[in-house]
Amino acid sequence: MANAAERLRAIVEESDASEQSLVVVNRTEVDPIQRLLATTFDEQSVDVAEADVPNTEDDMVLLVRDGEIVASSSLQSVMDACLLVNSDLYRSGAGGIERSRAPSVITELDETVFELRGFPASAKEKLILVLISRFIEGGALDHGSGVLRATFQKLSRLGTESGTREVYRRLSETDLEVHVYGVDDWTVPAALDVETHAGSHRGYRDSWCVMFRPSEDAVRHAALVALETGPNEWVGTWTYDAGKVRRIDEILVDGF
Structure with missing residues (x-):
């Protein structure tokens, strides 16, 4: 029987997004911003393009999938969320949980498989996973x-x-049932009202998951699944498919 890490990897490998691209429309920002956006998604299955479109707002980013616009965000919001910041914003302050910081052209890239590197190989790639983690936590909150x-x-x-820690303190003060998992190298204080699970198998050591299963089926489910494939190198995806989220929930309950 497959172990927890293998089952999580299978979730990632079955993700299959359609052909899609991020198109910056009527850009007035300087060239380095366009290059930074392109660099952030370099080597990913998301193309970055640019176009001038009459009768359309300046400095907008469109997510185009199979020839149709499925989401739009201001270039400024994309810059603020994942171009002109680093992950310390989300780790050192609770502001990263606010959903306004997650532009829809990024959050709607669900079912896309990303292969990402952390610092020092890349200062920006891994930030996408941090952003989506906070987005899912924000939805739960x-x-x-x-x-x-x-x-x-x-x-x-x-x-x-x-x-x-501040994000999880806020989450623990709601009616959510909050579970955290990791190698047992720190005692979670009683003041942080979460259920702690500790272990040492590959699932604990290699996985980065955030799963939200709401109390009502009509509310959007969400889960991020990523696995470390090398030193600070990751393959991951996120999903809003309720059935897939329930499977991830089962893996975490049964395999951890």
């Missing part, structure tokens, strides 16, 4: 009930990352 599960590799990240 807004709803306030259901189940949220998150794997941290090491529980000590709740101790060293003040912004992350």
